Amino acid sequence: MKDLVLIERLRALASERPRFGYRRLHLFLKRDELPINLGRVYRAESLAVRWKVRRKLAMGERQKKPVVSAANQRWSLDFMSDQLASGQRFRVLNVVDHFTRECLAMHVGVSITGHDVVRELAAVVRFRGRPQAIITDNGPEFVGKALDLWTHETGITYLFTRSGKPVENTYIESFNGRLRDECSNLQWFQSLE
Structure with missing residues (x-):
């Protein structure tokens, strides 16, 4: 029973x-x-989660990353894309703390500019405190003047990954993959709200 x-x-x-x-x-x-x-x-009960088989990638030289030992030492930023039931595309800006692995912000919008990124980061800093460094890829929202000026004014070190090297920003890529796998691939969004 x-x-x-x-x-x-x-x-x-x-x-x-x-x-x-x-x-x-x-x-x-x-x-x-x-x-x-x-x-x-x-x-x-044969309920095991099926995973995609990954092919082995050629190993190159690995760079040694500095160890993160406390919250707010380094944050990662990246975008995800999806679409609504109507077919309209939208983007999600995710911000993850490397040490705590928590998502500090998720900003959803049809069009997210560099100024929107700065506004969202400023709100997180007011609530959470200032990170020592942030790391992003080379997307247009990240390489523009708005984020560069804001990081300079706040004294935050701004790091970029090399082009075509998402493995250099593993924390946010892992978070985005899990979010897509557990949420956005399973949901049918009617509106941005």
Whole structure:
């Protein structure tokens, strides 16, 4: 009887959150106070998350990155694109702290300029404090005058990744991938709100 309740709850959770693995679903089941050997049941029900097979990339020389040891040492910024149900494209600016791995800001808009990026960062700085450095790719919103001037005035070190090297900004790329996998690929957005 207990196994049947467990299996039904596990199936329901897995259908609600298809990109969650058994460890994350286990937390939900513990909240429901269901004692389980989750690995056995999860595998028996064939609920394992399927991942894309990645091809091996040629290894080049790796640069040693300075270790981040506290919050607000380095933030990463990047954009994601998606579209509404109507077909209208929109973008999401994400800001992630390297140490805490938390998303500090998500700004959604049809058109996001360098001034919008500065306005969003200034709001986060008022709330969270100033980072020592920010790192971005070479997108037009990031290489413009607005962000360069703001970082200079606030004393923030501004770092760029090399063109075509998203692995140099792994924290934000990982966050964007997970956000796309667990949220935007599963949702049908009717409006920006």
